[in-house]
Amino acid sequence: MADINANLSIPDVKKIAVLANIPLTDEEARKLAGELTQTLHFIEKIKKIDTKDIKPTSHVTGLSNVYRDDQISPSLTQKEALSQAKSTYKGYFKVPAVLKD
Amino acid sequence: MNNYTPIIGLEIHVELATKSKMFCGCDANYFGGKPNTHTCPVCLGLPGALPVPNKKAIEWCIRIGLALNCEIPLHSKFDRKNYFYPDLPKGYQISQYDKPFAVNGRLVIKPFARGPLTKTVRIRRVHMEEDTGKLIHATVDGEKCTLIDFNRSGVPLVEIVTEPDIRTSEEARDFLKKLHQIIRYLGVSDADMEKGSMRLEPNISIRRKSEKEKERKGEENLPKYKVEVKNINSFNFAKKAIDYEISRHIELLDSGETPKQETRGWDEKKNITYSQRSKEEAHDYRYFPEPDIPPIVLSEKEKKRIRETIPELPDARTERFIKDYGLSEYDASILIDDKDTSEYFEKSIQQITNNKQQITPKVIANWIINKKADKSTVSPEELIKLITAKQQKPQMDATDLDLIIKKVIEANPKAVGNYKSGKEGAIMYLIGQVMRKTKGKANASQVRNLLTNLLK
Numbered sequence: 052m053a054d055i056n057a058n059l060s061i062p063d064v065k066k067i068a069v070l071a072n073i074p075l076t077d078e079e080a081r082k083l084a085g086e087l088t089q090t091l092h093f094i095e096k097i098k099k100i101d102t103k104d105i106k107p108t109s110h111v112t113g114l115s116n117v118y119r120d121d122q123i124s125p126s127l128t129q130k131e132a133l134s135q136a137k138s139t140y141k142g143y144f145k146v147p148a149v150l151k152d
Numbered sequence: 153m154n155n156y157t158p159i160i161g162l163e164i165h166v167e168l169a170t171k172s173k174m175f176c177g178c179d180a181n182y183f184g185g186k187p188n189t190h191t192c193p194v195c196l197g198l199p200g201a202l203p204v205p206n207k208k209a210i211e212w213c214i215r216i217g218l219a220l221n222c223e224i225p226l227h228s229k230f231d232r233k234n235y236f237y238p239d240l241p242k243g244y245q246i247s248q249y250d251k252p253f254a255v256n257g258r259l260v261i262k263p264f265a266r267g268p269l270t271k272t273v274r275i276r277r278v279h280m281e282e283d284t285g286k287l288i289h290a291t292v293d294g295e296k297c298t299l300i301d302f303n304r305s306g307v308p309l310v311e312i313v314t315e316p317d318i319r320t321s322e323e324a325r326d327f328l329k330k331l332h333q334i335i336r337y338l339g340v341s342d343a344d345m346e347k348g349s350m351r352l353e354p355n356i357s358i359r360r361k362s363e364k365e366k367e368r369k370g371e372e373n374l375p376k377y378k379v380e381v382k383n384i385n386s387f388n389f390a391k392k393a394i395d396y397e398i399s400r401h402i403e404l405l406d407s408g409e410t411p412k413q414e415t416r417g418w419d420e421k422k423n424i425t426y427s428q429r430s431k432e433e434a435h436d437y438r439y440f441p442e443p444d445i446p447p448i449v450l451s452e453k454e455k456k457r458i459r460e461t462i463p464e465l466p467d468a469r470t471e472r473f474i475k476d477y478g479l480s481e482y483d484a485s486i487l488i489d490d491k492d493t494s495e496y497f498e499k500s501i502q503q504i505t506n507n508k509q510q511i512t513p514k515v516i517a518n519w520i521i522n523k524k525a526d527k528s529t530v531s532p533e534e535l536i537k538l539i540t541a542k543q544q545k546p547q548m549d550a551t552d553l554d555l556i557i558k559k560v561i562e563a564n565p566k567a568v569g570n571y572k573s574g575k576e577g578a579i580m581y582l583i584g585q586v587m588r589k590t591k592g593k594a595n596a597s598q599v600r601n602l603l604t605n606l607l608k
């Protein structure tokens with residue numbers, strides 16, 4: 052998939068869309084296949100940069116060991132917590148059934 | 153069964169007993185709380201909220217790693233594990249992927265069935281993550297739906313993963329019991345299986361014995377499939393689930409099929425496992441470094457300090473009890489099984505040295521093991537008093553006592569006559585005479601019974 056000469060196929064795009072939980076029409080998938088291929092090509096270009104003497108990192112802030120002490124701070128009320136929900140029931144968030152039958 | 157070798161690994165989740173959650177200040181003690189009353193923008197996954205790790209939870213995770221003889225890498229970090237499920241408000245779980253807090257450990261167990269032999273189970277990793285919300289599958293207004301309570305969301309969760317070194321369901325149970333014991337001793341979790349603060353996930357496959365030769369040569373020759381049984385909440389269920397899976401796989405393999413690689417659930421009513429229909433899609437969690445949490449860099453000094461917080465663990469305590477108190481291995485192992493019981497035993501011993509009484513550790517051990525006194529209501533001090541009282545009035549040897557009573561009857565014809573003629577009070581005089589002759593060693597009601605029998 053990351054081969055510079057390969058183009059991202061429509062099934063590839065559809066698989067990524069399922070993982071990202073985004074519904075796509077066939078037309079959108081076709082369009083994204085082209086756009087994401089371009090992105091991959093751009094990454095291939097970046098990969099050519101010489102990074103031999105650069106230490107790998109997962110962060111750019113230079114920070115480390117940012118902690119909090121184990122202390123309780125006030126939570127939201129149930130009403131506040133549920134206030135942004137589309138659907139609620141007796142203090143719970145309510146969503147479509149995840150278990151069928 | 154004889155043609156196959158079971159290959160068993162274990163994954164164990166332990167909820168830590170910190171006061172607050174893993175990445176926010178919400179109260180982590182959610183048990184029994186009203187739904188969605190322990191939440192905030194962080195543990196609800198609201199946009200813009202920033203997680204900040206709980207220092208104590210990280211220390212406790214490392215403490216577990218050290219107690220399991222793991223290496224503690226100096227560099228560690230958190231990662232995002234991406235998947236969609238309603239119990240996961242952010243669409244990802246903050247976990248650890250390639251740089252967990254502890255790796256390459258081992259735990260030595262003494263499986264009962266192996267007699268004095270021990271067995272080493274390697275620990276692959278111990279990492280820190282967050283718990284998910286709780287789902288309730290319900291029907292509201294005639295429609296199936298799922299209700300969510302996020303009180304548990306973000307509670308510190310430690311995952312312990314073993315190598316597939318376990319070969320029998322008994323070994324698996326022994327391992328889990330020992331791990332549970334250690335967690336309790338470390339004081340980092342109540343590890344209460346019924347409340348779900350410790351959850352067990354065995355993974356099982358079986359291999360034909362003929363392939364064993366390769367294992368001896370040191371090749372990791374694992375079967376091509378693996379079945380995981382999820383969220384088991386008792387040692388015995390874990391054992392039963394493993395046994396069930398082993399025979400299910402044997403049946404399939406004997407009929408020429410390979411068991412399907414899958415996740416199964418445990419039905420505790422029917423004592424069977426069942427397939428949890430999963431999407432055809434293989435899990436693809438697309439882990440990547442958690443950008444909101446800077447990496448964790450430990451110093452040797454810090455590691456040493458955490459190591460020093462580890463209390464005496466069950467194995468060391470068993471040995472010490474045998475050596476210092478002259479207990480049998482059996483008695484010692486029963487006393488140390490539960491941390492509180494072993495501490496109660498030692499506090500009771502201290503009471504003796506303070507009081508200079510002639511009570512041996514073995515006697516105290518017997519009282520505690522045979523539950524002659526309830527340790528929840530009897531203090532160690534009171535226990536020693538009870539034992540002392542009991543020792544001062546030991547039951548006399550029956551034949552000795554019989555002899556003394558007969559002599560007293562012979563020597564007191566008048567009192568005997570009075571009693572026989574209906575003066576019941578005369579018996580008290582006779583009991584008194586017997587008690588004096590036995591120097592108070594006899595038990596008064598026992599003497600009364602013997603006397604009335606002899607005077608019939």
Ligand SMILES: [Zn+2]
Nearest residue numbers: 176178192195
């Ligand atoms: Zn929170």
